[in-house]
Amino acid sequence: MGSEKKMKALVMWFLLIWYVSQQAVITPAMNRSLEGGTADEKNYYPPDPHGGNSNGTPCTTPPSTHGSPPSTHGTPLPPSPGGGGGGGGGHYNPPSTPAITTPLSPPVPLAPPAPPYQVIPTPPATPMDPDPNTPPFSCDYWRTHPTAIWALLGFWCPLSQIFGMPAASFFGSNPSLVEAMSDARSDGIGALYREGTASFLNSLVDRDFFFTTQQVRDAVNAAVVSDEAAPAQAELFKKANKGHLKHH
Known part of the structure; x- marks a missing residue:
């Protein structure tokens, strides 16, 4: 009998620990879910059958943007790469301009090698007749x-x-x-x-x-x-x- 009581007490102890651990995990999740639902309820406005805005104010004229469509500094923003149709704010990166390459100039032809230096023998000097108007005279x-x-x-x-x-x-x-x-x-x-x-x-x-x-x-x-x-x-x-x- 004593051993059975000890066994039941041990089982009950494990069950209690398991229950407490489950409550520690479920409670924060439920709190986050309740907070999210409350926030959504606070921001939710039922549609007005009389054409009012979702925030309860009567809608008599469409929102005005001073006669001009929304501007993004003169350059329309393309759809985001992520898709989804919704346009969140983003930075527009214009397409890169291809680099301009300068054509290479044609190679300069090399000069032909100089011919080997040749020594031209000088003929022996021959006596020349003097100036006929300068002495000695013939x-x-x-x-x-x-x-x-x-x-x-x-x-x-x-x-x-x-x-x-x-x-x-x-x-x-x-x-x-x-x-x-x-x-x-x-x-x-x-x-x-x-x-x-x-x-x-x-x-x-x-x-x-x-x-x-x-x-x-x-x-x-x-x-x-x-x-x-x-x-x-x-x-x-x-x-x-x-x-x-x-x-x-």
Whole structure:
């Protein structure tokens, strides 16, 4: 008997605890439900059969918005993405403008590579004839400008006066300087007289001439007595008269 009473008392204790826990859960829910219903009842207005508003005031004129429809700063609000037909207040996001892309400029073509540097050999310098109007002058210049000789020595200056009588005697006569440079002999003696006379005149007008006046006289008198020495000395005089012989 004692054990059965203990068992019944334990069952009753569990039932009591279960009932109390159920009441703790149901009571707040019922309170929230009653509060919601009361709030709805407070805000509910039955429709007026005489055309009044739901709040009990007679409706004589439709609500006015000062002659203009509701404005949302000049831009109508589109329906909300959530649907439902009801338009709650929201922020209107205008459609984004596509970004403007600048077309790329065409690539600049690269310049072709420069050809490899080539060294062009320079030909050896060849002696050039001097300015015909600048000393030294050639034999032809003196021969065709007798007034220049006359201004320098006198037109009738004989050959013996500049080289001496021994040198003039090989010529066969005592010609003037113009006649000596106009001689048509083709041997070495004739060339020696022509080029030697021009070298003598160049030594008087050009201080940088390769031969001095005395050297010209001595060379003519030494070469006129030899058929081999005369053409060789005449060739040296000719190079000097063209400016091809220079002092180093």
